Amino acid sequence: MSASRTKFYLDKQNAKWSGVCSGIADYTGVEVTWVRLGAVLLTIAGGFPWTLIAYFAVAWMANPRPYGLYDNPEDAKFWQGVRTNPGRSTAEVRSKFRDIDRRLSDIEVFYTSRNTRLADEIENLR
DSSP, X not given: OOSOTTSOOBOGGGOSSSSHHHHHHHHHOOOHHHHHHHHHHHHHTTOHHHHHHHHHHHHHHSOBOOTTOSSSHHHHHHHHHHHHOHHHHHXXXXXXXXXXXXXXXXXXXXXXXXXXXXXXXXXXXX
């Protein structure tokens, strides 16, 4: 896949206007309603011209999110975690691999041990 999963994209599929707030929500993993509410409150609280300038600049410079960037919602959640805290994400992946390795080791020990019941079951299958 040529598209980067760690890059910021405009989310045109969930956009209300140009996809900036939904893109921020997709990038950070925060609910899009809270991002939109925060943008409105920031604009009302005194950032009037600058928030609109920043919004239009991001809408002009950012690329739309490619279709099919994530395989499923779990994949999207994983990549949001990678973007927000890469160290934690790598630790989670290492932990999952350790767990898989441990489980595989348990299977190997069970399979290679002298287990007559298992051997009898295998023989019955032949």
